[in-house]
Amino acid sequence: MTAPVVGLTFGLAGWLAAGLVDWAETPVTDDRPRDPVLTFRRDLRLVLLKAVVGGVALGIAFGVPDALTGGADPVAAVAVGVLVAVAIALGVGLHQASGRYLVAVAVLSVRRRVPVRLLGFLDDAHRLGVLRRSGAVYQFRHAALQDHLARTRPDRSRKDH
Known part of the structure; x- marks a missing residue:
């Protein structure tokens, strides 16, 4: 009974997370951004959204089977969600323009170059x-x-x- 519940929960949480991220990445209009600051902020918000959605999805995926089997530990589910959110923010962030920008500015500002x-x-x-x-x-x-x-x-x- 546990394996099907775990599989269904992980599948549903992953499907929901992928759907939300896909929806968030779809542009509302065909207009290109005209402002670098606005573009940076939108990109950074997308990174944060991916991190939160991924963290919540995995927190649910680990928490629901535990709750159904009686071994519910909400602190562990929240901890998993937070750790996953941080990992996704770092991993995805370094592949997005805003993440690379933040790293470059941090390094260059410490060296007093920018x-x-x-x-x-x-x-x-x-x-x-x-x-x-x-x-x-x-x-x-x-x-x-x-x-x-x-x-x-x-x-x-x-x-x-």
Whole structure:
């Protein structure tokens, strides 16, 4: 009796989770996002949705069979759900643009190569006319500025006089 219940519960929870994620990934309109900040926020929300849906689905999948067989431990089901949600957020997040962006900004800001609030900085640069927006990305308006910023900085620790 336990194996069919476990199989049915896992199958139903997986089907529900996949359906919700598929529904969330379907665009409402054919319009392309015109704002990089909005695009980032939408992508990050999708990562969080996938994590929560996956965590809830596996929490249910582990909790329901335990409840039906009398060995119900709601704390264990919640713990499994939370651990799965964190694992999905990390795993999926690193494969989505928003996750890669957050990792890159974290590393580069620790090295003092970019501002911590990079999107705000880029938005200000766009407003001031240094950058332009093309769809959901920022581009330099002037190739000379891009070339100047791309050059490596001289090693300031060397003392060449």
